[in-house]
Amino acid sequence: MNNKYPDTLQKLIDCFEGLPGVGKKTAERYALYVFMHMKEEEIVDFSNALLSLHKDIHICSSCGNISEHELCSICSDTTRNHRQILVVESIKDLFTLERVGEYKGIYHVLNGSISFTKGIGIDDLNIEPLVNKVKNNEVSEIILATNATIEGETTAKYLNELLKQYDVKVTRIAHGLPVGGDISYLDEMTLIKAFEGRREY
Numbered sequence: 001m002n003n004k005y006p007d008t009l010q011k012l013i014d015c016f017e018g019l020p021g022v023g024k025k026t027a028e029r030y031a032l033y034v035f036m037h038m039k040e041e042e043i044v045d046f047s048n049a050l051l052s053l054h055k056d057i058h059i060c061s062s063c064g065n066i067s068e069h070e071l072c073s074i075c076s077d078t079t080r081n082h083r084q085i086l087v088v089e090s091i092k093d094l095f096t097l098e099r100v101g102e103y104k105g106i107y108h109v110l111n112g113s114i115s116f117t118k119g120i121g122i123d124d125l126n127i128e129p130l131v132n133k134v135k136n137n138e139v140s141e142i143i144l145a146t147n148a149t150i151e152g153e154t155t156a157k158y159l160n161e162l163l164k165q166y167d168v169k170v171t172r173i174a175h176g177l178p179v180g181g182d183i184s185y186l187d188e189m190t191l192i193k194a195f196e197g198r199r200e201y
């Protein structure tokens with residue numbers, strides 16, 4: 001018996017399997033679901049969403065957020081305080097904090113954190129544009145909101161060392177942030193408390 005899926009279906013299974021948290025069995029289930037249960041217009045919508053993501057979404061040239069324009073909606077919002085920058089590890093963290101709705105400054109997305117085990121160093125992170133803003137005297141406060149993990153703490157420490165030679169206040173959110181805490185899993189109240197309780201480095 002030929003136990004292989006047709007190539008076209010296998011290709012889709014491979015695509016799903018490439019997603020984080022999706023194993024082989026789930027990928028098979030998804031691909032078969034698409035084939036058996038999705039209507040043609042749903043499939044067209046799905047594929048168009050994927051295509052336009054690639055075509056129309058860019059990384060904001062100023063902060064590293066995602067955007068349909070060169071500058072994201074936060075960076076182009078003149079009502080926000082552009083002298084206060086909240087540094088996060090990921091776009092997901094930015095969206096989590098933005099949903100809380102308390103913060104009125106702008107962000108900077110590092111795109112990861114320093115990790116010796118994963119071999120991620122400072123050169124792999126989006127740090128230079130942040131330092132340039134500080135150098136150009138565009139910033140009065142940097143709030144380090146990296147995760148409360150070894151990687152997040154190492155990154156915060158490194159950034160503090162790097163930035164303290166400049167005339168900028170560097171703070172770290174702390175209060176209420178549990179050790180090992182990943183920002184995107186925290187509830188709103190904990191985040192507000194962590195933010196309010198930030199201390200100077």
Ligand SMILES: [Zn+2]
Nearest residue numbers: 060063072075
């Ligand atoms: Zn931006």
